[in-house]
Amino acid sequence: MKKFPAVLSAVLFFLATSLFASLFAPAAAETVDLTILHINDFHGHLMPTPGKDGKPGTGGMAYIAKMVSEEREKNPEGTLLLSAGDMFQGTPISNLFRGKPVIEAMNRMGFDAMTLGNHEFDWGMDAFQNLRKAAVFPFLSANIVDDKGALLPGVKPYAVFQKKGVKIAVIGVTTPETQYTTKAGNIKGYHVLAVEKALPPLIEKVKKEGAGLVIVLSHIGLDEDRNMASQVGGIDLIVGGHSHTEVKTTVVAGSTIIVQAGYYGNYLGVLKITVDTDAKKIVQYPERRILRKVKAGPNDPFDADVAGIIKKYDDQIRGEFGRVVGETRVDLRKRPFESNIGNLVCDAMRKAARSEVAIQNNGGLRTSIPAGKITLEQIYTLLPFDNNLMTMDLTGAQIVDILEYNAKTEGMLQVSGLRVVYDLAAPEGSRVKELSIGGKPVNRSHIYRVTTNDFLAAGGDRFGMFREGKNAVVGDDIREAVLDYLKKHSPVSPRIEGRIVVTP
Amino acid sequence: MSEDKMTVYVNGREVSIHRGLKVKHALIACDQSLYDAAEAGDLAVRDASGFNVGLEGSLHDGAKLYTGKPDE
Numbered sequence: 001m002k003k004f005p006a007v008l009s010a011v012l013f014f015l016a017t018s019l020f021a022s023l024f025a026p027a028a029a030e031t032v033d034l035t036i037l038h039i040n041d042f043h044g045h046l047m048p049t050p051g052k053d054g055k056p057g058t059g060g061m062a063y064i065a066k067m068v069s070e071e072r073e074k075n076p077e078g079t080l081l082l083s084a085g086d087m088f089q090g091t092p093i094s095n096l097f098r099g100k101p102v103i104e105a106m107n108r109m110g111f112d113a114m115t116l117g118n119h120e121f122d123w124g125m126d127a128f129q130n131l132r133k134a135a136v137f138p139f140l141s142a143n144i145v146d147d148k149g150a151l152l153p154g155v156k157p158y159a160v161f162q163k164k165g166v167k168i169a170v171i172g173v174t175t176p177e178t179q180y181t182t183k184a185g186n187i188k189g190y191h192v193l194a195v196e197k198a199l200p201p202l203i204e205k206v207k208k209e210g211a212g213l214v215i216v217l218s219h220i221g222l223d224e225d226r227n228m229a230s231q232v233g234g235i236d237l238i239v240g241g242h243s244h245t246e247v248k249t250t251v252v253a254g255s256t257i258i259v260q261a262g263y264y265g266n267y268l269g270v271l272k273i274t275v276d277t278d279a280k281k282i283v284q285y286p287e288r289r290i291l292r293k294v295k296a297g298p299n300d301p302f303d304a305d306v307a308g309i310i311k312k313y314d315d316q317i318r319g320e321f322g323r324v325v326g327e328t329r330v331d332l333r334k335r336p337f338e339s340n341i342g343n344l345v346c347d348a349m350r351k352a353a354r355s356e357v358a359i360q361n362n363g364g365l366r367t368s369i370p371a372g373k374i375t376l377e378q379i380y381t382l383l384p385f386d387n388n389l390m391t392m393d394l395t396g397a398q399i400v401d402i403l404e405y406n407a408k409t410e411g412m413l414q415v416s417g418l419r420v421v422y423d424l425a426a427p428e429g430s431r432v433k434e435l436s437i438g439g440k441p442v443n444r445s446h447i448y449r450v451t452t453n454d455f456l457a458a459g460g461d462r463f464g465m466f467r468e469g470k471n472a473v474v475g476d477d478i479r480e481a482v483l484d485y486l487k488k489h490s491p492v493s494p495r496i497e498g499r500i501v502v503t504p
Numbered sequence: 505m506s507e508d509k510m511t512v513y514v515n516g517r518e519v520s521i522h523r524g525l526k527v528k529h530a531l532i533a534c535d536q537s538l539y540d541a542a543e544a545g546d547l548a549v550r551d552a553s554g555f556n557v558g559l560e561g562s563l564h565d566g567a568k569l570y571t572g573k574p575d576e
Contacts, residue, residue, distance in 0.1 A: 052545045466535075
């Protein structure tokens with residue numbers, strides 16, 4: 001009998017034992033690499049934000065689009081592009097066209113899904129639905145419901161994507177603050193459920209349907225995302241927004257990873273994860289380099305198609321700004337204490353909020369307007385700040401305190417709905433000699449509904465008394481209130497009519 | 505604290521603002537010069553974890569904000 005050489009025997013023995021081991025040892029884990037691209041709180045910033053001191057700009061949707069394409073090329077079958085909400089409101093190019101240019105760009109870029117932010121409702125339900133219908137990707141929010149528990153028309157609680165054999169469920173949630181951070185009536189008939197109530201049944205459902213990865217696309221803020229991760233089981237990844245946080249190192253809460261990409265498109269979130277398809281969990285993720293700065297310098301590449309969409313709307317802005325939005329029969333001029341332009345703006349604020357009194361600071365009124373047709377550009381120049389109406393309860397005594405401080409500032413405030421007589425020769429704190437509201441003498445203990453802007457409501461220009469107000473609600477952008485007033489009342493002829501009388 | 509107000513902390517100083525207001529409002533309520541500097545890009549605003557936050561960022565009761573030199 002011929003014998004095997006010793007070396008050959010050893011090789012055969014090794015092969016046999018290796019084969020045995022591979023047959024009976026547990027199979028190696030099956031993993032896939034996925035790329036989650038995300039932005040949030042874009043607020044209509046289609047154009048780059050100019051850099052400071054001559055440095056190159058950042059952001060801009062055409063630059064983001066190019067980065068998205070480059071990332072997709074690296075992982076064509078395993079990439080998701082998500083938005084965590086508040087995409088539209090915030091810049092003239094987006095506001096003037098009610099978000100249409102943003103949706104067109106998002107469609108072109110191939111967004112997979114977007115969750116609803118509180119600012120998605122700033123232009124009312126009709127404008128929101130127009131955007132939703134124009135989108136070729138799903139709008140998600142699982143926790144905005146009516147009294148019967150039905151979601152907003154056309155809005156889905158979640159969407160499911162199949163990537164490299166992994167079923168990925170993306171569930172949308174919106175901040176409960178939406179109820180008081182958008183004008184009352186904009187989501188009339190709907191309320192926002194707490195996420196810990198809305199999510200568990202949905203997570204159970206998508207897991208039963210075979211989801212291998214559960215992503216919550218959240219617009220509730222980073223700290224609330226942390227709370228959600230600790231209170232709701234089964235979430236693998238939270239892609240967040242609302243707090244405008246640049247999460248530059250991965251946040252981990254329990255077994256949930258949390259990311260967020262700042263604001264205004266200054267960063268693109270790029271999260272590369274490895275998923276164990278059997279265990280259905282993320283087994284690898286980066287701890288840093290998860291945000292990529294969107295550079296918009298002269299040599300940085302951009303997507304020509306998206307740039308074309310933006311240019312199309314930018315070219316129309318000039319014409320839009322030249323649009324006549326009203327008419328005045330008198331020159332509208334600003335001055336300390338009472339002015340006719342201040343009266344006009346405050347009347348518009350009071351009407352929009354249906355309140356008893358409106359108060360606006362002179363610093364927020366930036367130009368005069370001559371008699372004649374009024375263009376949209378003049379309204380933007382008059383009111384360049386993105387201030388919102390804030391309406392709150394103040395007592396008569398608190399209103400007196402505000403007006404006393406106004407005397408110290410030499411007439412910073414403009415008013416509607418009240419008449420005040422000052423004696424500037426009197427000692428500080430006793431200069432308000434007469435005050436009537438709605439034509440009746442002020443009652444110091446009576447509660448009045450007062451509208452101001454968010455700057456004064458926060459105590460700006462040292463008017464801290466507004467911070468004492470109660471039951472404050474956010475309203476329209478002040479420009480919108482003035483535009484609406486001009487539309488209804490033009491031609492206007494506001495005059496100085498003795499709302500603020502200064503003696504001696 | 506009533507339900508319609510939030511208490512937030514700016515550089516350790518407690519300020520009370522209306523609910524729904526934002527990072528910029530907390531700075532204004534604390535010290536308007538902080539807001540002016542942040543708006544001009546001369547100051548960065550960070551949360552309790554040290555992450556930069558935008559001036560329009562949301563707040564919640566108990567939120568902590570810190571101002572400091574912007575990142576290079």
